[in-house]
Amino acid sequence: MGNLMSATRRGSSASKSKGPEAVCLSQSDIKALPKEGYNDRDHGRVSWKTLFSSDRTPTSALTAGIATAPPRREGQPTSFGGHLALHRHAHAEIYFVIKGEGIVNVEMMEHRVQAGSVVFIPGNASHAVRNESLTEELVWHYCFAADSFKDIKYRFAND
Structure with a gap:
């Protein structure tokens, strides 16, 4: 069925x-969904799969997906590990950590997160995510109160 x-x-x-x-x-x-992401210094090393977005699914009012930041390699600075660089957007966002451990920085305040943690990020708040592990991916569910992922206008600090 x-x-x-x-x-x-x-x-x-x-x-x-x-x-x-x-x-x-x-x-x-979910496995069949296309993987999107960044792999550069200005935006980060992160991938995601968009689960719900009105331009892809017959949904409205919410956009959601799953993001993954890979572990860094031994000897690399933390900035070389998986991360989503400092950015902001008008829409509020929620992160629910599914797997791993890391740091979520919201308005320059660092919050240590692990599987089961949930973070609310106000609209226009600068925020970033960093995987601290050498062995495990950091995986989180994200959700915006927006019809489509196309409605979210990311403004990165390095752009």
Whole structure:
């Protein structure tokens, strides 16, 4: 039995609806999603998969995904490890840490996080994420009160 996302990909009547619908993504659906990300000094070393965004799914009002920052290698400075560089955007955001340990910096205050931690980031607050581990990925769920990921305008400190 397929879920709505699988049915949507097959071109069923579920994909022809005009309004938002319930969407349930299976592990295989999530695995099949394209990986996006940054791999540079100004933006960070981080990847993400967008789970819900109105330009990709029949959803509205919320945009959500899963981000991953890889561990750094032995002998590398912390800035070379997985991180999302200091940035801001108008939309408030929530992080829920799924796996690993790291630092979430919000308005120059560092918060140590681990699996099970949740962080609320006010709109326009400067924030960054850094994986502190040498062995484990830092994985977190993010969510914005926005219809689409395209509505989120990232402004990086280094741009």
